[in-house]
Amino acid sequence: MIEVAAGPGAGEVEDLAASDLLASIRLERAAENTAAARQLVLAAQWADLHPPESIHSAAAFTVPGCEHEEPIAGDGTPLVAEFCIAELGTVLGISTTAAKKLIGHALELRHRLPRLWDQVHAGRVPAWRARSVAETTIHTNPVLTREAAGFVDAQVAAVAGRIGPAQLDRLVAETIKRYDLAVADPTADPEDGYLSVDPRHVTVHDDDVHFAGTMRIEAEVDLADALDLDRAVAHDAATQKALGSQLSLDARRAKALGNLARTQTALDLHASGATGPADTDGLPPAREMVIHAHFDATLSGDTTVFGPTGRMENGQRLVLLEQIQAWCGDTHTSVTIKPVIDLNTPLTAQGYDIPDRIREQIILRDRTCVFPNCSRPARGCDIDHVVPWDEHADAEGRPQPGPTTTSNLAALCRFHHRLKTHSGWRYEASAPGVFEWTAPHGYRYRRDHTGTTELDPPDPPGIPRPRRR
Template structure:
């Protein structure tokens, strides 16, 4: 038997045997699963307290790859006040979209997948497995009726939730066919006419830029398209190697994907090697005659002294999107391509207050606010500021000038902030309030008294509100 030695000051856990450690790990997992199940129940009860008429319209959320919004859960689930999800998200330290998904999964399980819901609370199915099923049944196309969702629930519950994504997709497709939810094409094979689950999408995760200057792309495409794509990328990687590239296969495949997006080759080396004959598709047309393959507007901010932000890779700056590091060498490489059209924006001093006389926000002030805030300034929101509204923190008073009063909400950078459309509407139409306590530093107060500080470093929860009936001790 293997024993773990306990040093000076070691806890009882440190003295456990290997078997004891395994038992403790399993116990910790059970506690975690129980807590996740309880969180689902509490999220559903939070939704019960907030029907649409309590705050605003019914909550919806965007689905990757879709151009419209979807209900928070499937047919037969109760509607939820749109703005209540933001307060739940801030308490949990997650985004509003993640909070909407949590509530949606809880309602989907409780109302449309009750067998799976019971198994989660009995400890037989972990919450994450049940939530993956709920995510699928919510977004199925065509939408599952409550009866059809019940059929899926029965089949999944029969195997205690142990079903993989591929099996779940087949089950949903069979359910669509069984309940005649799709309109079959009369010219198509009747065996295929009902398989209308369409998981295809291409998602560029532009909110998660790696420190090395890379970005993740996720896609679900037709089988034939996937095979053609794989061949094209493999051919591009092989061509680069034949033309002299010494980069790894993964790096060459990644560059080949960029070439497909630009419809041009990345390397222009007229060399041949090991039996591979490189062919150049040169014509009388010169590069100067061709339209730019890539148009770039770069908003990267580098410290002139390069103090603090230096890495083993070289001088670094901050990408405007997501506050991620970017290498100066990468900027130079992006701009060095002769087929790249680069737009250089003028430098704006973020420490100089800018003011306009009217309500409308001039481009220069808008740009300064975008560069200062970087993202939506609501707690835990990561939407890039360039796609946000610019909000007057203290609202503009249209009657102030006519009545001879000072303007309480001037159009100046000390009274402007970047808010995405959802959180802009939340600030305008709900009890949420915020103030700018320093340039680019905001303090938010939620309807139930929770307070948060948001700055360029992220979100920090301030002193929590007093529990009901328990006054906070006074500080001497």
């Protein structure tokens, strides 16, 4: 393990000469890499303390569109109890999914990529580079055996700290290709084009939404498909310019991609016999917008120096009112205005079941799962009774401890709903839409529409906390 001296404090930086400033920056980066490497060790040790039988079933990644789940690390790594991951995530201020990746990468490196693990702790390879290799070896299709991972480790570890990220990705992919080819046919030519890792993908980065209402799309497609797409986008951009568009070429090309998507969606709806209002082309609207209007902007606190704003439910991002107006004004857009629901009005139902009006109020109020740092949209969450409903209370003549009322309801995604029900996590509603969580080891967090705030941490063993006056 590398020992790194602390750099100067913030108040001392202004007095540094250029050479001293560079030296300080170098020290800080070394300290950052050392801390990241140490964090991998601690994450692996946390996993060691929590085998599945200790708390709950083994943690896994759900695969979209598939009926199976992938383990958090590859073959030969120990399984980890799924409920221990959330507590690690909250301490680090990250989501449960991000904490699951951290533990998975740590176990993959320690057990299946030991040479790379040693390089990280010798300070020769930054932790983030090693984690990118681990991410690939964990989720490669077909699954890498332990022997295959060891082959990748032997080829990659020595150079991982001396090449760029893109070159490292290519090296890992090429190493996997050569191993699979050698196993399938030891006499085959490794340059015959066989590739076990198909690089094609289309990724919409919906977790990185710009304030202006834009989103990044990344794709790797077949060469012929790429050329066809380029021609279609160029043609649409030229058409826009001929019709008088004053946008830049890049903006017109971006808009052309959206036009292609909306046109195809409309064609699909038209071919399937969809009915409804048609646009000027005789096709049904391809974009649907549901608008929830609130007269008092202070309800959500979404005020900015740029003027009136709205919030996208699928993305949980603020967008400017003028951007919403532009979306609504498109001829391929169908707009639905929902009745206003006052988020401050308490609503109550007599039984356990949650009526649609109360469910909608909770979804609009909470926006996401209310577990610390969770960002799953509330519309796909369960609506949980914070204080559980007692089905025997009425029969025994006791007041209902967990009524179906706004102040006792919260949106929880299915995982965190199970976590709350079957583990040591507890929470309470201190106000409508404000929840205070307590972790099994005593850490406490407040979650509201502004995000997650850590409250006073628990006292270290044997060290009483000074009493406040």
